[in-house]
Amino acid sequence: MIPEIEGASLRDIKKFQEQKLVELLSYVKENSKYYQRVFQKHNIDISEIKTLESLEKIPVTTKEDLQLYNDDFICVEDHQIIDVVTTSGTLGEPITFVLSDKDLDRLAYNEYLSFACAGITKDDRIQLTTTLDKRFMAGLAYFLGARKLGASIIRVGVGSPELQWDSILKLKPTCLVAVPSFLIKLIAFAKANNIALDTTSVKKVICIGEPIKESDFSPNILAKKIQEDWNVELYSTYASTEKSTAFTECEEQKGGHHHPELIIVEVLDEHDKAVKEGGKGELTITTLGVEAMPLLKYKTGDIVELHQDLCKCGRNTLRVGPVLGRKKQMIKLKGTTIFPQAIKSVLNEVDEVNNYVIKISKDDFLNDKVTIKVEADTDQEILRKTLQQKCKTKIRVTPFIEFVSKREIHALMFPKLGRKPIDVIDERNCIT
Ligand SMILES: [Zn+2]
The missing domain is CATH 3.30.300.30 (ANL, C-terminal domain)
Structure with missing residues (x-):
């Protein structure tokens, strides 16, 4: 199932996003203390911003802005907040993110799209090898997305190769959500304990947190190492708390698909100008449909390349290539x-x-x-x-x-x- 907008023409996708952008701008002007200040300080008249190109009139939001003015980004009343999570804080202080009831529905829809993109259906059984706790947004997103898809889910959690294998052998998942380097540990455990890797129920792995592709989409050494021992299909997914959106590969495996109903993407250079088509730059996002903490032109710190050529899967949306690195790193x-x-x-x-x-x-x-x-x-x-x-x-x-x-x-x-x-x-x- 591909949502209608993802199969639409590039022109219609752009028009659709521009309409969503206009709605978002009036929403943050009404509700976000942070963006009210930005609009005022930079004399921004939001009625002049109606196209994706005119987004360049708005200054970027950085991680430091989020750290310094965290609460000013919140657009809802306290009683509307349901889930409270934080970013991982790998680069500095963690940032608090809050989600409303509507945001949890959006998160579920996002992960449903993401699983469906990788060809996962209601007949699949997904084993989750990441945590659902520890203030981690993604763990819950996987659960909600699988539920919306109608797939079953086994919540094993992080680590413990022994329990992972016990679950794989007894409960027969068809798909794992895992950090690729953890798969290496699972393989080593299987070898040490005479578990036959060629007859497991697992057919697919949604790989999170680490790239498994070179920039030309060929498998990187980590992916090759995994597939040498274990005949599983590896799908790359790329997401973060700030984006509240995942970019997951379809069966063509040519980069993570963009879902235009959820997010606007730009790739900017160090002067915050859009790079030429096909150029490398910092992924900058504007979230759509987020109620509690929407972000406008947030610079993610991830250096990527966008792929605009049409994908054979029927989705006409652009794809984000493997993350080449973190700008700060x-x-x-x-x-x-x-x-x-x-x-x-x-x-x-x-x-x-x-x-x-x-x-x-x-x-x-x-x-x-x-x-x-x-x-x-x-x-x-x-x-x-x-x-x-x-x-x-x-x-x-x-x-x-x-x-x-x-x-x-x-x-x-x-x-x-x-x-x-x-x-x-x-x-x-x-x-x-
Ligand atoms: Zn595709």
Whole structure:
């Protein structure tokens, strides 16, 4: 089932979004203290903003704005708030988001569209390997979306390969929602416990949190590693609390589809100007149909490329390519610009590396410095040379490699307040 608007002509999709934009502008002017101030300060007459192009008259909203004026973004009365969540806070202080009853319906519709896009139907059984708690919006979204779709759902939660396998073998899910690197752990557990990977009920995995594609949509090393051992289809989904919207791949697997009824997307350069079609830039979003905390031109910090060519699946909406990196995590090393994702790709290729955490900091001269903390069982000096050599060839930099114990890497990967394992620690934002 494809909603009518997603199969409409590009012109009609644009017209539809412009109508929604006009409604949104009058809604935030009426209800958002934050945007009332922005409109006033910049002398913005919202009646002049009727097209997507004229959105450029509105200044962008940043993560810092959300952190500083969090409550001023809330457009509803306290008694209308149902769910209270926070962003993950991987880059700075977590931001509080609130959802009204209507927002929960929108969230359900969003995830329903997202599952349907990946070809999941009411006949599927979805095993959720992420948390539903810990103030995490997405966990609840998966549940609500599956319910709307009519699929069944097994809420196993995060971690515990043993319980995951017990559920897979007993309850026979056809689909998992999982962080791709966790699939590597599931595969290792299966191998160690003689579980036959080629006969499991799992056919599809909705991959969250990490990219599984190169920018040309070919599987990246992580995806290849998974599919070498486990014959499952991997679908990439990209979402965040701020967007309250997911971009999930269809069966063509050529980027995450945009759902025009839920969000307006722009890709902007560092001067907040739209990049040329096909260019890379920062994904900037305007949420549609959000009641409690709508956002206008929010810069997500994610560097992406949009794909406008028509998809064979019948949806005429644009697609968002794999996230190339976080703008804030951009690293400048001896004149070369790289993202942690590129370092991760190198590390994921080396089987001897059990676990790793990439630490980004500043050296005494305030230059960026990268230290890779590695946990491995093999000869450290040989592995150090292999890793440095690979980094030099693939990303043209040679980071510091520091070997650490299992206990130390575990403490780094699972901080007390975290809800998913982390693999990048960026300390640069603490030094101004
Ligand atoms: Zn498609």
